[in-house]
Structure formats: C-alpha cells, structure tokens
Amino acid sequence: MRNKGILLICFILVFSLLSAGCTVKDKEQDNGVSLQDKTWEEIVEEANGTTVSFYGWGGDEKINRWLDTTVAQELKERYNVSLERVPMVPNEYLPKLLNEKQLKAEGTIDIVWINGENFYNAKSQEILFGPFTQMLPNFNQFIDTDSPDVEYDFGHPVEGYEAPYGKAQMVFIGETAVIEKLPSNHIELKELAKKHEGKITYPDLTDFTGSAFIRNIIYDIVGYEAFIDLQADKEAVREVIQPALDYLVDLKPYLWRQGENYPATIAQLDNMYADGEVLMTMNYTPFHIAGKIADGSFTKTSQSFLFEKGTIGNTHFMGLPFNAPNKAGALVVMNHILSPEVQVTKYDPTVWGDLPVTDPSLLNDKQQQLFEKVELGEGVIPQDVLLQHRVPEMRAELVPIIEELWREVVLGHE
Missing domain, CATH: 3.40.190.10 (Periplasmic binding protein-like II)
Incomplete structure (x- = not known):
C-alpha cells in the first residue's frame, strides 16, 4: 500500500509538471507567437x-x-x-x-x-x-x-x-568665441588642448558618449576598416588600438584636472561647458546644440563640428x-x-x-x-553633411574590450 501511495504521488508530480509545461507553452502561444498569425486590425x-x-x-x-x-x-x-x-x-x-x-x-x-x-x-x-x-x-x-x-x-x-x-551621430561642440579654428582631426584636438590646458575633456567611459568619443579617436588614428574582421580578443584589439592608446596617454596631462578625473555623464560635461569651465562638449544627438542655444544654456557662438574622416553614427x-x-x-x-x-x-x-x-x-x-x-x-550641421561624414559602429563585442583597455592603459597611467 505504501508503494502504491508513493507511485501515486510520483504520478501526480509528473502530471503536474507536464501540465505546467503545457500551460507555459500555451500561454506563450497566446501572448506571443500567435500574434504573428493575426491581422494588424x-x-x-x-x-x-x-x-x-x-x-x-x-x-x-x-x-x-x-x-x-x-x-x-x-x-x-x-x-x-x-x-x-x-x-x-x-x-x-x-x-x-x-x-x-x-x-x-x-x-x-x-x-x-x-x-x-x-x-x-x-x-x-x-x-x-x-x-x-x-x-x-x-x-x-x-x-x-x-x-x-x-x-x-x-x-x-x-x-x-x-x-x-x-x-544618432557623434558631433563635437566648441566655443568659437575662444577657439579660432575648430579641430578637424585628433592632431588638431591635441594642439587645442595644449593651447588651452585644463579646458578640454570628455566623459568617463561609463557614459556611452564618453565611450563613443574614444572610438571616434581610435577611428581617426587607425581607421574603422581595421575593426571589420577584428577578432574579439583583448591582445588582438590592444595591438590594433595601441597608437590611439598612446595618443590618449599623451593627451591626458592637458585635459581638465590633468585627466585624473572625468565628468561622470554627458549632462555634467554640458553643464561644465555652459558654465565656461571647458571649451568643448559633445553629443550623440547631432541637433542637441540648437535646443541648448535656444534655451540659453549654450552661447550663440557655440558651433557643432566633425572630424574630416567622419564620426560614428548608429x-x-x-x-x-x-x-x-x-x-x-x-x-x-x-x-x-x-x-x-x-x-x-x-x-x-x-x-x-x-x-x-x-x-x-x-x-x-x-x-x-x-x-x-x-x-x-x-x-547645427545640416543632415546631408552629417550623412556624408558618417562612419559605422564597430561590432558590439569589441566595445567592452576597448573600454577595459582604456581603464588599464589611460586611466591607470600615472
């Protein structure tokens, strides 16, 4: 009798599990897959x-x-x-x-x-x-x-x-009342940082705009073509982006707070720019500047600009x-x-x-x-000009590797 009771309990448990599985599947059908067979109406x-x-x-x-x-x-x-x-x-x-x-x-x-x-x-x-x-x-x-x-x-x-x-497409924003010529590449950006020490920076890479800025610098130095078939291996990525890492290390002493700290968010960088603490900001929303000028946050002498080789769009x-x-x-x-x-x-x-x-x-x-x-x-920069200077994003799995290398090499560099 005891064995029969155990068998009955086992049967009930198995039946319950199978029933639960069917219920989940039926619910999934009702709530999802079956939608594909319905008309839009x-x-x-x-x-x-x-x-x-x-x-x-x-x-x-x-x-x-x-x-x-x-x-x-x-x-x-x-x-x-x-x-x-x-x-x-x-x-x-x-x-x-x-x-x-x-x-x-x-x-x-x-x-x-x-x-x-x-x-x-x-x-x-x-x-x-x-x-x-x-x-x-x-x-x-x-x-x-x-x-x-x-x-x-x-x-x-x-x-x-x-x-x-x-x-979205990355644009840079500069204060033309102070900057005589807006930089068109990474070399001119470093010259600007040297001329106005402590007045240029970019967001920490925990902010997606800061991460995009680094990828733009990398593209400008080594080209985006280098990443099309690049293996998502840390050492392989390091070898390709080493010239850009060297550049960012060289740039660091001329940045705001000597590159020891970075604005946590793009909103913080915008506020710093609005207060005149820095001469540049940036944004992934290319017409962002117009709203800021319209509401009085940015000066009317603020101007968007791009690198000659283009900026990342996605x-x-x-x-x-x-x-x-x-x-x-x-x-x-x-x-x-x-x-x-x-x-x-x-x-x-x-x-x-x-x-x-x-x-x-x-x-x-x-x-x-x-x-x-x-x-x-x-x-703002007209949409047709933006599209002419639009370069593709690199594969997603490469991004965290680049961010990790930046932290090790650039942020960790004394």
Whole structure:
C-alpha cells in the first residue's frame, strides 16, 4: 500500500509538471507567437484599453517629456493605449529579464530602448522576442529595410528582433568665441588642448558618449576598416588600438584636472561647458546644440563640428522582451513611433533633435514637407553633411574590450 501511495504521488508530480509545461507553452502561444498569425486590425483591437510599459534611459528631460506628452497623448487618443515610461538603463533591466527567464516568472516589461552591445547580449541570451518587425505596417511602408543602419546594430544582424527608433551621430561642440579654428582631426584636438590646458575633456567611459568619443579617436588614428574582421580578443584589439592608446596617454596631462578625473555623464560635461569651465562638449544627438542655444544654456557662438574622416553614427532601437505581458500593445506603440508624423516631432531640436529613421524617398509630398518645415536652429550641421561624414559602429563585442583597455592603459597611467 505504501508503494502504491508513493507511485501515486510520483504520478501526480509528473502530471503536474507536464501540465505546467503545457500551460507555459500555451500561454506563450497566446501572448506571443500567435500574434504573428493575426491581422494588424486584430492586434490593434487586442491592444485597446491596455497599458504598455516602456523601459529606457531617462537621463534627458526633453526625451522624457516627448514620450510622456506627444507620444503618450496620441496613443491614448488614437488607440486607447496608455504608455507608462519607466526610467531604467540596460544594465538594470537586462539582469531583471534574465532573472525572470531563469525563474520562469511573469513578464513585467513590454518595450526596451536598446542597441549595441546590450542588444547583442540580449539576443544572444534569448531574452528578446522576434522576429516581429514584419508585423509593423509603418516599418514596411516608411523604412528602408535594406539599409545597413536598419539591418545591423553595431555590426550584428538585427533579423527583426528590434525596430528602429531614431538615428544618432557623434558631433563635437566648441566655443568659437575662444577657439579660432575648430579641430578637424585628433592632431588638431591635441594642439587645442595644449593651447588651452585644463579646458578640454570628455566623459568617463561609463557614459556611452564618453565611450563613443574614444572610438571616434581610435577611428581617426587607425581607421574603422581595421575593426571589420577584428577578432574579439583583448591582445588582438590592444595591438590594433595601441597608437590611439598612446595618443590618449599623451593627451591626458592637458585635459581638465590633468585627466585624473572625468565628468561622470554627458549632462555634467554640458553643464561644465555652459558654465565656461571647458571649451568643448559633445553629443550623440547631432541637433542637441540648437535646443541648448535656444534655451540659453549654450552661447550663440557655440558651433557643432566633425572630424574630416567622419564620426560614428548608429541607430537606436526598440526591443520586445521574450515575456512581455502586452506584446500587442507594444507593437502598436512601436508602429505609432515609426510613423512620419511622430518621427518629425522628435526631429525638432527644441523637442529632442533626434534624426528620423523614415526614408525620405518613401514619404509622400505632404510628409516630406513636415520635415522640411522643421527649423533646425543655430549651431547645427545640416543632415546631408552629417550623412556624408558618417562612419559605422564597430561590432558590439569589441566595445567592452576597448573600454577595459582604456581603464588599464589611460586611466591607470600615472
């Protein structure tokens, strides 16, 4: 009798586990994969009356305001979808998603603002849902789906696992009332730093703009072609970037605080520039300067500039977590953001100054005119000039190696 009881308990346990597995699979089908078989109208209907959580960097009040007002209000009016913005960076939300995956826990995040090495890691660890971009009408209608900026993220194929959000490109900003000639390469930058000791710096590499600045210097010295097929091996990377590391060590004594400290964020560097503490700042949002001049933070003699060999440009994306509780709502939000009418609102420097991802050749005359009417403001570089000086990002797995070498060689150099 005792053996029969044990067998019965074992049977119940096995049945329960199998049932739980089926439930999870069925739920996944209901909440995700089955969406790919639904019409767009059915997806919109499923999203009606729901709330979508949007997780991403919250360090810019203009961007936050744009999401909380322009995007959120139109979503509510047009689709009866509420947008909840949650300020959280990838280093925080990626472990959260991994933990949910390991525990088979309920999902809590609907959309993530993501790109670069974070996308590479998330996709590799299978915590993103996809492919899904083919389900978005505006992606198919207004985006050049064959563009390298859309097909690849930091050198890795996107394969429909994230939707483009906006385009960024590194620009430098200088005070022309003091700087007679804005530097056009790394050599002239060092000459400027020597001439105005302590008045030039860049953010610490914990800030993504600081990391991008270092990669721009590397590109200017050794060229971006050297990284196309470069193995993600520390010694191999060190050998290629050694001339740039030597340059940064030589530059260090002429920087703010002799390069012993660096601004923690790009916002801090902007404030230092606004206060006249330094003569240069930089930004990945190329029209950032116009908004700063317009609100009086930067002087009217501030001017954006590029290196002759170009500056790094990339696309930032929106991803869909594997366990997003409201996938239908997330797709509606992404599709809405991809419309030309929404993309143009963030193109305005007084709102954000983010480059659009829509392809001008795919827009009708009325939509093209919306972009043409936007006043880019003072101090900016025209979009066509930016695109002529745009160089690609290096592969995501190379970035942390470069940051590590910078810390060891440059930051650790006495």
